[in-house]
Amino acid sequence: LRVVDAAGNAATDTLLVIVNDTEAPVIGDVSFSPMDEDTLWELNLKPFVSDNDPGFFDSYEAEWTLTDPWDHTHELDDLAPLFEFTEPGIWHAEVNVYDADGNMATTEFVIYVNDITSPVISVVEPGPFEDEGVEVAWDASGTTDNDPEWSTGAVFTWGWEPLLQPEGDSGTSDGAVLTRAFDTPGTYEITLTVTDAAGNSAEWSSMINIYDVTPPVVDLGEDRVVDEDTLVWFDIIVTDNHPLFPTGAETFTWTIVDPLGTEWDLYGMRTSFTFLDPGIYTVTAEVADAWNNEGSDIINVTVQDRTPPGAVGDLIVKDDGVGKVFLEWSPSTAPDVAGYRIFRKEGQDGTWVEVATLGPTVTSYEDKVEPGKEYRYRVEAFDTDDNVAPPTEHAYDAVEPGTEGQFPWWMIVVAFILGLAIAIAVGEARLRKQKGREKDEDILPSDEDTLEAVEIEDEVDGIGDLEEAPEDPEEVSTIEAMSIAGLAEMDTTPASEWEEDR
Known part of the structure; x- marks a missing residue:
């Protein structure tokens, strides 16, 4: 204050007036863009705070309390602190702001922290070798992620496909556990992709070998009928459920057994055999695959007898009374003789006519003739397969009645x-x-x-x-x-x- 009198004399005095700040700072609606986890961020709150004290930003105080998704709290200060969010999800923030006079303003808001961390896959898997047709399981329920809510939106995608063989089982499946039975043997690759709610994914793969326990299917075709002394070729048709068959097939074994029980062993996918003697033979083909599974098929080969029996010997034709002749012969020595056929013809130019068929033990026959005619007789032996021996012939002249030297x-x-x-x-x-x-x-x-x-x-x-x-x-x-x-x-x-x- 300055006072001046009439003479121009002046006096001055100063008075200091202090005005107390009673108004709290003003905090507007705080909104932060989503922030990635594991990244250092500046949480600048200044744009959202104002105060009537022009020197507010030189004398303020701020206290932060951050609560992560796991309910852990983190304390910060300053209106623009630096912080790294280690957990994704929703963070709750509570901030108290003080001006120089101690006036306080409080605000609460949330901060969205992006999940950029992939899940960590953990799989309990079966052994590396399993039999075909046996159900096996892979369990990935132990997979973890840094998002506490990750399992709610997690996606498990399984896949399997042949790894070495050109064909086999393949497909996909969802869920934390894969259960599968493989019908086709071979080596398979098993894959798993796990994706969390934020779209972060992780991949896993493994192999499994499916053993072949199914024997090959062997087909020799129908039973055969062949002639004796004939070379016969045998082709084998083999199928197996393994896609690589016949690669790795170990053996192709043939066993031929004759009617007397004698065995012959042959090898190869194609073989031949000469059937020397008649009768019924069994032909068996056995095939072992690379896993030593054996399949077989059997057929019968009927070998027909094409060898005629030996001819009869010593055919004798003699008179046996008026109008009768008697034939007698030595039997054929063949063991399979089934009987004898008697043929007769009149004169040189006549036609052979069968007059009798006899059993294998009969060696004689009586025939009726007309006196005075010339006859020829033929005896043929035949066997059980109707093979006919070369005929044995004999000529005979029927005597006229009353001829000298014979009783009338x-x-x-x-x-x-x-x-x-x-x-x-x-x-x-x-x-x-x-x-x-x-x-x-x-x-x-x-x-x-x-x-x-x-x-x-x-x-x-x-x-x-x-x-x-x-x-x-x-x-x-x-x-x-x-x-x-x-x-x-x-x-x-x-x-x-x-x-x-x-």
Whole structure:
């Protein structure tokens, strides 16, 4: 204050007035952009704070309390501190700001911290070798991440595919645990990708070898029928569930067993064998793959007998009476003879005709022929497979009846017929004579004898008209002798018996 009097004299005095600050600083709405974890950031709060004291920013104080997602607190000071967020997620901030007079303003806000850290994959896996068709599992539930809420939005993506073989099982699956049974053997690569909610991902891979426990499928085709002494080739068709087959196949073994039990071992994918003897053979093919799984197939080979039996020997053809011939031969020595066939033809230009089929133990045959003709006979042996031996032939001339040196058997038949006719005629004559006696008792005994002789003579003459008498004197004598003997015998027969016979 300055005071001046009339004379111009002045006096001055100074008064200091202190005005106390009673207003707190003003903090606006604080908003920070999301910040990456593990990065040093300046948390500058000055743009959001104001105060009525012009010298506020020279004398303020600030206290920070940061709470991370794990509920851990961190203390800071200053309006623009430096801080590194080690955990992603939402951080809660509480800041107290004081001016020089101790007026305080408080604010709370959140800070979003970006997750830029990939998950850490942990997998419990099966052994490196497992059998096909057996269920195995990979468990990645032990995977961790720095985000405490990461498992809520985490994504597990599994994959598997053949690693060395061109074919096999392949696919993908989700979830923390992979369970899988492989039907195709081989080596597989198993992969896993884990992605957290922030899009950070980690990858993992491993291998597993799936053992082949399935034997190969062997196919030899249908049973075969071949001729003996024939070279036969065998091709084998083999399939296996392993994509690399037949690479690594160990053996192709063939076993051939003949009807007597003798075995032959052959090797290779293709083989041949000569079947020398007839019968039924078994052919077995065995295939072992690289894992020593064995598959097999068996067929029967029927070897047909194409060798004819030995021919019969010593064929003899001889006369066996009127109109009959007798054949006899030595049997074939072949063990499989099934029988013999008899063929006959007439003359040189005739046609062979089969007249009989006989069993294997029969070595003779009787045939009927016509006298006076020329015949040829053939005997063929045949076996159980109908192989026919070379025929054995023999010529034969049928003898005419009555040829010198042979008894005329036909004369016996003629004599028998004549004798029977005479006997019948005599019987009828006696019957008529008996009836004549009953009607005429005046006939003299001498007349009776005469009548009987006449009747007998008439009957004999009647028979002679029916059959011409033989010209040979010896034959006539034979017939007469037989006739006289018959008459003598008939004379002793009573007339009553002749009536009954008639």
